[in-house]
């Protein structure tokens with residue numbers, strides 16, 4: 001068996017290959033995260049992906065973030081691609097937005113996304129002698145999964161991106177205890193290792209803080225990820241104290257309606273109810289009762305704000321809640337100019353965020369519950385971040401591998 005980890009020592013651009021003599025699968029095929037607003041990735045072309053995916057039986061995506069799925073449109077036709085059912089619909093809606101005229105380069109990507117295969121939690125897929133079972137996780141993308149991969153008598157757990165402090169995290173440890181247990185190899189994300197100073201609120205605690213802000217401000221605009229269902233729900237639920245209207249643009253409304261029709265059927269937490277869009281003007285009731293509006297950092301949101309601001313009473317200063325990672329604003333290498341531009345339109349900006357990734361404590365819990373026999377392979381982490389700093393016992397620390405090695409018939413390779 002061979003495990004090849006690409007770009008382990010960076011956050012983003014995730015690609016893992018697992019091969020036996022008879023079959024080979026890829027977990028994620030992600031684009032590098034943009035740095036300094038440059039969007040470069042040496043794999044972002046058809047020939048590079050054709051070469052990388054040669055001999056591949058299938059590609060399975062943990063979730064729909066670009067750093068895990070961003071290169072899917074380069075995959076040659078004959079290789080099946082798999083993702084969660086709701087995740088596939090989110091990807092399609094995203095690309096529909098980018099392809100309004102059926103002509104742009106994104107239209108082909110929309111076509112490929114709409115033909116992706118889907119999987120369900122707990123149902124095992126088989127590719128030659130490799131079996132893959134997806135298990136649901138909480139992350140800042142809905143319908144995200146970790147994968148248990150079984151082949152040649154070995155068991156590998158690939159966590160994807162996940163966390164222990166979301167609404168949907170309750171099943172994380174019980175599922176690992178009940179359905180997964182000990183593994184041979186643990187491939188685990190380490191995003192938060194270099195962000196230890198960040199405050200980690202539970203999603204529920206964040207929602208309470210949002211409710212406090214909404215008591216004080218009648219017109220609240222929220223800048224968060226348009227596809228982070230749990231975060232969107234935190235702000236939707238906060239708005240109930242007091243009642244106010246929920247507003248969004250057409251794209252965001254479609255995403256919220258999709259979440260209501262899927263996760264929202266199981267719990268009211270994710271039922272977004274009626275979402276209003278801004279059409280020609282705001283009706284009097286919306287202005288009287290106040291609103292929470294999800295905004296995006298793009299041209300159309302800016303146009304929308306230019307129309308809405310003059311309608312608001314002068315004494316009510318609108319509030320912008322920024323609910324994304326602080327590095328997009330504060331760090332020179334990851335700064336996002338569009339986010340800054342959006343903030344510059346408000347005099348009142350508050351930050352309220354919590355991570356979509358596992359804390360050191362949660363990472364430690366996963367290592368201890370799965371007690372990997374052969375290796376722990378950290379991925380999705382900053383180069384200098386040291387995985388052993390999470391405080392696992394020495395017998396587990398010894399299993400951490402970050403360079404090429406061969407252990408009990410498993411070849412482990414790291415590619416830049």
Ligand SMILES: [Zn+2]
Nearest residue numbers: 063065141161
């Ligand atoms: Zn992610």
Ligand SMILES: [Zn+2]
Nearest residue numbers: 012065067161
């Ligand atoms: Zn990621």
